[in-house]
Amino acid sequence: MTRLEGAANVVLRVPCVVALDLLYRWDVQDFTLLTYDLSVLRAPSMRDVYYLAQLTCAVLLLLPLRHLLRLYLYLLTALLLYMAHQTARDFIRQEMSSQLSAYTARDSLTRSVSTLTGLVMVATLCSILMRTRQVWLFSAPLLPLLARLAGLPLQALPLLCTLSIAPSLLVMTYTALTSLSGLLRLFRAACGEMCQVTDFSRLLVVGMSLWSQIAVPLLFLVFWLVVFVLHIVSTLTSRPGALEQQGPLFIFLNSVAECCGTPYCLLGLTFTVSYLALGMLNLCKFYLQGYTALQNGNVMHRGVTEGVTLMLLALQTGLLDLHVLQRTFLLSIILFIVVTSTLQSMVEISDPIVLALAATGNRSPWKHLRGVSMCLFLFIFPSFMAYKLSHFFDMDFWLLIMVSSCLLTSLQVLGTFFIYSLFMVELFQDGGVERMDEIIYGVNAVSRVLEFLVALCVVAYGTWESMFGEWSWIGVSVIIVHSYVNVWLRAQSGWSSFLLRREAAHKIGALPRASEEQLRAHNDLCSICFQEMSAAVLTSCSHFFHPDCLRKWLYIQDTCPLCHHPVKPSSTPEPQAAESWEEAWSEEETSEEAEPAGGEAEPAEEEPGPAGGEGRAAEVGMGSGIVNV
Known part of the structure; x- marks a missing residue:
């Protein structure tokens, strides 16, 4: 698939996701509250229409690109024919109001020629879109205009304008029926393929094939960005002084919270965060190593962790069911956790690169400057975030987890920078540093002990708050997972390493x-x-x-x-x-x-x-x- 086909594959499916999102927001029960009378439509029938519309959008979303493109061409042709008939109707209305001859009056003749030229161009464009050389099939809007130029009475033109719609409807109906046969064959083949799925592995293969064919991450990324940009523009245009009164940060977070009120928008935000995290990690690699780092990227750092973290936290905290202000506050905390996870991934990328500069004796000052500056950034920025977070919010268990994550990131970077300094000292000394391995082990041991103590403090505070404060199943489960992963496994690994070295x-x-x-x-x-x-x-x-x-x-x-x-x-x-x-x-x-x-x-x-x-x-x-x- 070329880049143009890939872009078309994503752009043409975005309206289907927008329609699904609008259907999710639409309340069927409130549909009868509109101004016109809908007493003929009962609630069950409207519910059937609602589900049928969702099913239709889902089917259109899964269509192959060639069928989807043919559908859009058909809709575009129908729209052009509608505009052509409207133009012919407006022309007849103007001619009847002027009551002038089509050839003696200059304005009438100019209007006739320009309208005729436009309708001929529309008919030609419709034939090109439908891939046929029979332009006359789409020339029905020309009938009232040709009748006017032929000298028919003005009173007969409105009836002729109405009758000219019938040939266009017949052509479009015939085209739709001929295309429908191809869609039915496609549906039968798809149903036959699904009936052959007997085990989970084959179902997984079919799902992965659809995932790559539809390009789900890019599709939801484009969908969410479109919704987000439209919301930002509407907010700034409807409230001109909102940017100065509320500030750009609040406007940004509030718009993000407004654009994640449905499962489709939340999925779009998840993929957007994944791509942003991937961009930050690639930027970190590019800053440290240049273009060579992007060619041999680590598959572990794909931004998936950050997106999955956002999705799990949003589902766990019930983000979709909250009001906008509550959602804005909770989403800011979730995004902070995602940023912390991204910084941790950047530390994992920078650590071997920075240590390799000193261990291999690299003599490039520019590479060393970039490595040291990245270490300083990863040390200062998490500490600054932890300070700001603890300064503006009261301390609780969740806040302590976020602050401890920032502090652990800073501690890891500090240990990396200390080992890098030791390697540089050994590089510039002739005899080297004695017992370098023992020193490095001591630095790593101190760093791991500090990380263990921080994790132990978090568990102790969470246990105390659960026993004497607010108790919840979510808090207890987080404490158990935190105790096992960050306390027990750290202690077991450190003790095994100590016994191994002693042996x-x-x-x-x-x-x-x-x-x-x-x-x-x-x-x-x-x-x-x-x-x-x-x-x-x-x-x-x-x-x-x-x-x-x-x-x-x-x-x-x-x-x-x-x-x-x-x-x-x-x-x-x-x-x-x-x-x-x-x-x-x-x-x-x-x-x-x-x-x-x-x-x-x-x-x-x-x-x-x-x-x-x-x-x-x-x-x-x-x-x-x-x-x-």
Whole structure:
């Protein structure tokens, strides 16, 4: 589908969504309160018309693009024919009021020629729209004008003008019936396809196909933007001083609240927020890395989280059932939560990019400036929002959750910036910073402890408010989810990381240290960092590694990096291990002849460690820092 077809696919379906939205707002019971008499129409019949109109709009919304385009062309042709008949009627009315000859009076002749030219152009345009060369089929509005030019009496022209409508009606009816046969075949094929759906997976495939065919996100985005712009324009034109009296922020929030009073508008606002969040995240990537970041985007940051958050909060709080002012206040809080979620996603994007600038030794000052400025923005802006929110509202459980989210975002950015500073110090020092891994782990540990304390305070305050204040099922459910996700899982992850590091340090401390004679005889690089070894530890499988490198490796898995033998502390004293090293070394040289060229042996059976490789990596993720393997 080309871009023009994609735009037409969205624009032509917007009126169907507008009609569904208007039908939802329409109250059938109040329809009889109109000025004219509708006593003939009973309430059940009007309700049937109401449901039939909704079904018709839904069917038109699901039509393929070619059928939908043909329908719009048909309606446009009918509108042009109606305008042509109205023009001919106005011409006859003017001629009867003037009572002048069509050829002797200059004004009458000019009017006749101009009207004739316009009607011929309309007939030609109708034939083009209907894809036919028979222009005479749409020339019925010309009959009264030709009769006037032929000299027929003026009294016969109104009757002829009325009779000329019949050929146009016959042509349009015939065209509609011929098109209806194609629609019926389409409906039969669709019903046959739906009857073949026997399981949920096939139904899901059909739903995804319709989703992509109709372009639901773009469709509701355009629909909501049209409704929002029209409401803003009508508000500013009907109340000229509203912008100065109420302020632009209130006008904006009130218009957004007015435009989410129906499920269709709420769905449109959801997709609009998703696209805005996606635009902000792409702008953050573009600011940090340029065009290359947009080509290889992370599928996790698509703006879906922000849109789903808005939808769930709106449904949970009953946003659609509130009055406009209540909806405006509640929607401002929901949008604040969505902004906080967007900032958290921006932190997840910026964190690896900023740390990679210092870890890889990037020398571009402009890239470092952009990374530092983004960190400063993500640190200052959430803190400013938390201050403003706590300054204007009284503290309660929901406000504390929002403020704590802003503070957690600022804490994460502060930890990232501190680690970035350490990497920059190590970059400009010749010898580097000693025990950098331990320092990074300490910074991450402090950051995680602060996040844990903030989450614990939120849970404690919410529990106290539920016990001694206002109690609700929603508040209790939020406390339970918050306790599990932000307190229990954080504590479990931090404690597992601590135990893992302590176990790795214990194993490294229990392994024998290689002597200078052993290092000279080994005369090789560390297999983990590929650097020369001035100090090394000797594993039970007789392999040499830097102590720090092996400790980082043991954070991930507890097997030897070369032969995958479990790394266990030696039970023999170190001198005995040193005496038997020459024998072990000779055995290793003999076994290396049967190994591949890279020096790595493929074990017959790999014994998993206590925690497993990838499982341990997941446990380290929250608090073990950066592991250079």
